[in-house]
Amino acid sequence: MSKEAKIRDKEGKAWLYTDVVKDHFFNPKNLLKHGEEENYNADASGRVGSPACGDEMALWLKIDKKSERITECKWQTFGCASAIASTSMLSVMVTENGGMKVDDALKIKPQDILARLGGLPARKVHCSVLGDQALRTAINDWFQKTGQNQRIINV
Numbered sequence: 186m187s188k189e190a191k192i193r194d195k196e197g198k199a200w201l202y203t204d205v206v207k208d209h210f211f212n213p214k215n216l217l218k219h220g221e222e223e224n225y226n227a228d229a230s231g232r233v234g235s236p237a238c239g240d241e242m243a244l245w246l247k248i249d250k251k252s253e254r255i256t257e258c259k260w261q262t263f264g265c266a267s268a269i270a271s272t273s274m275l276s277v278m279v280t281e282n283g284g285m286k287v288d289d290a291l292k293i294k295p296q297d298i299l300a301r302l303g304g305l306p307a308r309k310v311h312c313s314v315l316g317d318q319a320l321r322t323a324i325n326d327w328f329q330k331t332g333q334n335q336r337i338i339n340v
């Protein structure tokens with residue numbers, strides 16, 4: 186299979202998507218199906234919208250209180266293919282290898298997600314910010330719910 190897929194926009198310009206992006210778009214990891222959020226017993230959640238395009242992202246976390254590791258990260262979005270692929274990758278990054286500690290998860294930047302995806306077309310980079318902001322919002326929610334308001338950060 187080719188390393189990159191070319192998709193043309195309305196003006197006929199080619200956008201390049203890596204195989205990793207395509208995989209996470211066609212087989213999103215940790216996606217919470219619509220309707221399942223009511224029975225998903227999350228420790229924290231975050232919901233953000235993108236001023237750039239009006240899309241929305243919701244994200245739920247399960248966090249082990251003692252180790253502060255993220256054991257599950259589920260999400261839903263009405264965003265585009267790039268938002269889906271980016272957030273799918275983000276959800277893998279924070280839960281792989283036994284789960285990332287919340288302080289380390291707060292250090293993740295959109296560039297780190299892009300690096301794991303092998304890049305996104307320049308005009309799609311803002312889509313990767315959506316999951317990142319939802320993650321920070323959810324971690325802030327966890328800080329608040331666990332009485333650690335002093336740890337709340339600016340999203």
Ligand code: FES
Nearest residue numbers: 238240264265312
């Ligand atoms: S264009 Fe809105 S999330 Fe990608």
